[in-house]
Amino acid sequence: MKLYLKCPNCKYENSFKSNASTRVEFVMVKNKKTIEINCVGCNKKISASVNKIYAKESKSAFLIAGIIFMIGSILILIIWSKILSNSKNAMGLYAVALLLLVPVWIYIIIQKQERIRVSTFNHTYVNDYH
Template sequence: MKLYTNCQSCKKDIVIKSSAQTRPDLQMEKGEELTVNCLNCGKVEKKHVNDIKAKSNSFILLLGLVIGTIMTSILWFFYGAIASIVFAIPLVFWQQQMKATKSFNSYMIRRK
């Protein structure tokens, strides 16, 4: 899951470096207001935690696809067609990413 916000002046995405899985975790880690710097236009802005959004990380999904393909090819040699069940690995990665993204974006912090 990648965390990002939009710059008000140039409308480009600003990536937030954090390992927080929920908005309260992000609030505890970074505070209620974050100071972000746009790498495109150089503007420094303060953003509330509710202004941060999440989207799924395509690298994790690609990693799940590669692992599933490798495991299927190895297991196919030993077990035959039953090894095609391992193709469920990318689906598990995708489902986890979508669930984490939805839970982050749906929960909001009360503004003071």
């Protein structure tokens, strides 16, 4: 996922990709408790504790959720209008009305998982003193 580290010199928010989903995992992969990167803002090499790294909710996750929500809703409305014009089956109408909840449900799940992912990373700290 995308992780961030603010530069102590110029406060620029540097971002980088990592497979780690917690700071503990990050330390295991890198085999050290510090991170060294070149700051994009001031071009200086910065070194910081992994506890300074943080995750943020990604805009693309919300965008994908939004697209699923929109396409899903449109598809279901098309199906609904066909059922409305073709039949008078009350059960069918009821089923489609329930289907309308599916994109809403997917949208909520994606948002929730994104929040869990970010807070899992941000709430696990690595002990600095070992």
